[in-house]
Amino acid sequence: MKRVWCLYRVSKKQQVSADEDIPMQKNACHEFVNGKPDWTITNELYEKGVSGWKKSVNERDEMAALKEGALKKKFDVLLVFMFDRLGRREDETPVMVNFLIQHGIEVWSVKEGQRKIESHVDKLLNYISFWQSDGESQKTSIRVKEAKKQLSEQGYFQGGTAPLGYKIVETEERHWKNKDRRVKELVPDEMESEIIKLIYHLYVNKHMGYRKIADHLNEQGYRNRDGKIFAVSTIQRILSNPIYIGFKRYKTAAGGTQPFNEKLQILPEELFYQAERIRKIRRGNMKEQDKSDIPRSGKLLLSGLAYCKYCGSKLTSNYLYKSSKDKRHKTAIYRYRCPLNKGKTYCRHRQNIWGGKKYDTLIINKLKSILSQFELQPYLEAGKHLKAERVKLKEQNIKHLKKEYVDLKKQQEKLNLEIGKALIGESAFTPEQLSLALETIEKQMEEKSALIHSLTEELQKERETCSDVNFLANELKHWAQKFEVADGDHKKALLSKLINKVYLGKNEIEIELNIGLSDYFEGNIN
Structure with missing residues (x-):
């Protein structure tokens, strides 16, 4: 035999x-x-x-x-x-x-x-x-x-995960290889598209960096597709992806982009290319900067908050000594200095050193002027509206995750039935194959359940913290008085509550207030 x-x-x-x-x-x-x-x-x-x-x-x-x-x-x-x-x-x-x-x-x-x-x-x-x-x-x-x-160049989807801002939908067209399937295509997702637009707005118009944008989105209750918080790497990928102006990348070693597809465009071209220019400038600046002498803290009130208006670099703390007339005493004169213009002349830098005492005083007076226009009732109404938007967004995320969980539950039930068939030899799959698939589904269910629980807790906290708006309003109302009696470190803390960044130029100051304040004081900060 x-x-x-x-x-x-x-x-x-x-x-x-x-x-x-x-x-x-x-x-x-x-x-x-x-x-x-x-x-x-x-x-x-x-x-x-x-x-x-x-x-x-x-x-x-x-x-x-x-x-x-x-x-x-x-x-x-x-x-x-x-x-x-x-x-x-x-x-x-x-x-x-x-x-x-x-x-x-x-x-x-x-x-x-x-x-x-x-x-x-x-x-x-x-x-x-x-x-x-x-x-x-x-x-x-x-x-x-x-x-x-x-097919990809025509907008049809060829597998993988849809980029944030898009969803995959089936068309009426039969698949070119398997006639039992339909061809899929990428189309903009209405809710996610708004997040993409917000990210580019914050980067180009609000001068925010990757981490600041991620922090802002997470603080405002935004979550990515799987319900997790936004990571810095996600923001970085979004701000460099030409698909948002209709140019989808090839998934090959050669790279490049496919021909323009109007159906994929989410952003105006000008906004995307503005972001590209900013990214290139910042990358160049990061390579040029010598960060060894940038202090972690300094005598200046706006250390860590002050930036150069001409190149966007964070200003360093700098000082020189001034002798008294009898030359017996020396006084340290602290200054802000752009690290990209150390004694050199660049056409884009009209100024590269700013006197610390002078500009600290100018900025503080401007803040006091801004806060003098503060009205409690409109701010409370704006704050409550923002709270309501955050609650609504979290509710939508939880609803979406619950639907995905129900779909996974149905898949789990089908797999359990198929395992029964496999055990009596009536299934095309082996019990081992089905068990592995079931294990994957159950792991996804656990992850979804944990996310739902986490977001539900966040939603509950959001509903319980309506008094935060009243508290912040009271803080703003009495900010000037607290600032006058505060010591140096406390003053820095009070400034950081109000200011995101300050841009210094030649005889000009631009203050970027923190999120939640910038919209309320729009038009009053330049």
Whole structure:
């Protein structure tokens, strides 16, 4: 009785239960063996999602198992559905076939019969056969890549995760390869598009950096698609992605962008290119800056808050000594200085040093002037409106997450039913495959549940802190009085509550107030 080992392989995991897949190969091999009275199947090897062209023989575990089995005389016949299941590389697969035959193993295919190496012609035919398979794989790869490229350029989605600001929808058009599926495309998502617009507004018009934008979004209750807080890296990717003006990137090593697609455009081109210019300037500034002498704290009241109006760099603390007339005493004169213009003359820098005492006084007086226009009732109304918007946003996020959780629950129930079928042999999947899928679903459910719980707690706190607006209003009302009696460190703390950044230029000051104040005092801070 000849001992038969069967090898089944598919190049994509999706083929495990599709036409021309592993179950079909298995049935054909069993039927073939039934026609050989002196054959019996003693082992079956499975390769799921393994490309016979992309992966070499040495990278495939089942090929190693075949070699070991042949050396130890564990089987007499290797049976495959077709010889391309062994592999599609013309420089490797014939060598594998020769190895098996030389060790006494018969190599058979259900569709193509037995492979032999008894003559030079047999060896040549083997090589030609696998050379053809290799060529077909390369042609298929080229056709698939070109088809995907053309569909992607037309706006159709080719897999992966949609960038923030977009969603994936099915079209009426049938899929080019699988007629049971419909072609998908990217379209702007109404809610997420507003977040994208806000991010670019904060970056270009409010002079915020990546971290400040992320902090602002998180503080205002915004969350990304999976309910998590925004990370700095996410903001960085968004501000450099040309898809928001209709130019989708190619997912290839060569890079580049696809032709303009009007349906994908979310932002005005001018806003995107303004952000690009700012990014390039800031990258250049970061490379040029010598940060070794920038103090963590300083004698100046606005240390860490003052920036150069001409290049956007954070100003450093600088000082010089001034001697008394009798030259017995020296007094330190503190100044703000732009680190990118140390004694050099740049056309964009009309000034690079600002007297600390003079400009601290000017800024404090301007703040007092701004706060003198403060009216309690309008501010309270604006604050309550902002609170209501935050509550609404968190409620929408929780509702979205709960819907996703329900969908996962349904998938869990279906998988449990399918496991029951697998145990009695009525499923195309093995219990192991289904258990792995179920484990993934349950992990996602746990994550969604934790996010829902976290956001629910945040929502409860948001509803309970309406008094915060009244408290801040009272703080603003009495800010000037507190500032007058505060010591140096306390004064810095009071300033940081009001000011996000101060931009200094030649005979000009621009104050950027913290979020929550800037909109209320719009038009009163320059």
